[in-house]
Amino acid sequence: MLVVFFVMGSVAAQNKYEKEVRVSESEVPPNARNFVEKLNLGSKIKWYQEFGTDKISFEAKTKKDETRYSMEFSGEGLFEDVEIGAKPHDVPQEVMKKMRDYLNDTFHKYAIDKIQVQYSGSEEAVLAFLKKEPAISGLVIHYEVVVSAKEDGNYSLFEFLFDAGGGFIQRYKIVLQNTENLEY
Amino acid sequence: MKRFFPISILLLTLAFAGMSQNTVQMGLLPSLNVSKKLPKDWSLHAKAESRQQLYRGDFDYAYLNTDMSLIAGSKISLNTSLAAGYLVRVEPDAVSHRAIQQLTIVNRYAGFRLSHRFSADQTFQRDEATEFRFRYRISSEFALQGQSVDPGEYFFKLNNEYLYSIQGKADDVEIRLGAFVGYSLKPETKIELGIDYRVDSFINSSSRHRLWFAVNFYQNF
Numbered sequence: 001m002l003v004v005f006f007v008m009g010s011v012a013a014q015n016k017y018e019k020e021v022r023v024s025e026s027e028v029p030p031n032a033r034n035f036v037e038k039l040n041l042g043s044k045i046k047w048y049q050e051f052g053t054d055k056i057s058f059e060a061k062t063k064k065d066e067t068r069y070s071m072e073f074s075g076e077g078l079f080e081d082v083e084i085g086a087k088p089h090d091v092p093q094e095v096m097k098k099m100r101d102y103l104n105d106t107f108h109k110y111a112i113d114k115i116q117v118q119y120s121g122s123e124e125a126v127l128a129f130l131k132k133e134p135a136i137s138g139l140v141i142h143y144e145v146v147v148s149a150k151e152d153g154n155y156s157l158f159e160f161l162f163d164a165g166g167g168f169i170q171r172y173k174i175v176l177q178n179t180e181n182l183e184y
Numbered sequence: 185m186k187r188f189f190p191i192s193i194l195l196l197t198l199a200f201a202g203m204s205q206n207t208v209q210m211g212l213l214p215s216l217n218v219s220k221k222l223p224k225d226w227s228l229h230a231k232a233e234s235r236q237q238l239y240r241g242d243f244d245y246a247y248l249n250t251d252m253s254l255i256a257g258s259k260i261s262l263n264t265s266l267a268a269g270y271l272v273r274v275e276p277d278a279v280s281h282r283a284i285q286q287l288t289i290v291n292r293y294a295g296f297r298l299s300h301r302f303s304a305d306q307t308f309q310r311d312e313a314t315e316f317r318f319r320y321r322i323s324s325e326f327a328l329q330g331q332s333v334d335p336g337e338y339f340f341k342l343n344n345e346y347l348y349s350i351q352g353k354a355d356d357v358e359i360r361l362g363a364f365v366g367y368s369l370k371p372e373t374k375i376e377l378g379i380d381y382r383v384d385s386f387i388n389s390s391s392r393h394r395l396w397f398a399v400n401f402y403q404n405f
Contacts, residue, residue: 019330019334020330020331020332020334021329021330022329022330048330048331061294111262148261148262148263153223153224153225154223154224154225154259155225155259155261155262156262157262176292177332177333177371178219178371178372178374178402178404179290179297179299180217180219180229180402180404181217181325181341181366181374181376181400181402182288182290182297182299182323182325182341183229183257183265183267183286183288183290183299183301184217184219184229184231184255
């Protein structure tokens with residue numbers, strides 16, 4: 001998957017390129033494989049290698065009980081985060097309201113395309129949380145919200161990152177691939 | 185790459201399906217597509233497409249026509265666009281003109297994209313009644329490596345289109361099925377190679393089958 005992100009806001013503009021290639025499990029560092037095995041999701045895992053502008057990483061994707069899981073690791077197999085697909089009603093009401101308020105202030109009109117809850121921090125804390133074991137400190141929760149909206153006269157897709165309380169952290173503009181060969 | 189095998193089988197099946205019919209025409213249908221993005225979600229799309237017959241009962245080469253079109257489009261949402269344009273068809277002994285209107289919805293999913301195109305066109309030709317056509321096409325593009333089509337990667341595209349046409353008191357239905365293997369050279373450049381199978385005239389008379397070997401080149405600026 002080639003996705004180009006433009007970092008907006010007060011930060012100087014940066015471009016981030018990612019190319020995603022399917023890889024076999026044997027090509028994945030043992031640390032990453034071990035993490036996924038410990039989760040014991042029991043569903044088929046698809047592994048991808050992502051080539052960014054400044055790093056190479058691995059990603060495991062799977063779907064269980066209609067919920068999408070995405071697990072990211074560094075090129076060496078070190079745990080980075082787990083993203084789990086969510087619906088607006090899965091997000092605490094006050095958090096959802098705060099995120100919606102921010103989006104209402106940012107855009108005249110928008111539509112939420114996708115929500116993912118992002119779990120990062122210590123590997124042990126994330127594993128304990130996902131396996132519903134006694135909590136271990138060090139769990140960091142973020143919300144990744146993909147929104148389609150019109151800005152400066154153009155319809156675009158944006159990826160927003162909010163903290164556990166719904167506070168804005170950053171946003172990226174997703175540059176979409178051409179669709180001419182499907183339209184004409 | 186494992187997906188190439190079933191795709192090749194499908195392409196060959198389509199080819200032989202066309203050859204096994206009684207009234208069959210086969211040939212080449214190359215096209216060049218150039219698009220330019222404009223401010224405020226507007227875009228221009230120019231297309232040149234030539235049709236050459238290679239087979240009609242027996243090997244029989246004939247140049248048939250060249251279509252040249254220019255379509256202007258505008259997004260009305262992230263996934264939906266409205267477009268209208270003009271096409272001129274040059275045949276060895278005639279020229280016809282066509283007005284085109286279309287609405288396209290392109291949805292993105294993990295691993296593939298799906299588009300619905302609703303269109304209408306009106307063809308004008310000297311000494312003939314205007315032909316009105318109403319069309320629906322469903323197309324899908326499947327990434328053969330990774331979750332989406334990146335430069336240096338192959339993809340598979342499948343089209344199915346239904347056309348209803350009316351000219352004077354005569355009307356007809358045409359069904360089209362296209363299967364293409366494509367390659368993304370750069371983010372803005374794609375090439376497709378495949379088969380475009382068309383069947384029509386099956387309501388009021390014996391059906392006509394046409395099978396075109398197509399090469400489509402897309403360049404975006």
